[in-house]
Amino acid sequence: MNILQSRTAPLGLKNLGQNVCFFNSLVQALYSIKRLRERVRHFEINVSTPVRTMAINELFTSMTSSAVPIETYQLLPFFRIGGYDHSRFEQFDAQECLLHILKIIYPSN
Numbered sequence: 001m002n003i004l005q006s007r008t009a010p011l012g013l014k015n016l017g018q019n020v021c022f023f024n025s026l027v028q029a030l031y032s033i034k035r036l037r038e039r040v041r042h043f044e045i046n047v048s049t050p051v052r053t054m055a056i057n058e059l060f061t062s063m064t065s066s067a068v069p070i071e072t073y074q075l076l077p078f079f080r081i082g083g084y085d086h087s088r089f090e091q092f093d094a095q096e097c098l099l100h101i102l103k104i105i106y107p108s109n
Contacts, residue, residue: 012069020073022094023081026101027072031063040105052079052104079104 013024031037040060043053055078062070081100 013063014069014071014073016071016073020076022097023076023079024072026094026098027059027063030101030105031060036105050104053107055079056101056104 013020013028015021015024037060040056041064043049043057045054045057055075059070059072059075079100081097
């Protein structure tokens, strides 16, 4: 097993001054929870899978396998976080973002 296969700590995510630190912090915290990380990485992806579900799956997969920090700014539109306009570099409430991401991961709850 190489270091990428055994990674449990999240890979660095780039903020780049684009006000995505709230999102990156939440994603890294959620990724560090093994059961949640495994749930996301084992989502069944098919043609009817919502784009935001595919986006969180792809992000978690990249955090596991990438050798370089990941830019998340371009992913934000796929998450469709209500009330957040990524193009205006707005401030956003971390708790609201957390609830939104958890609804993606646990849609029936």
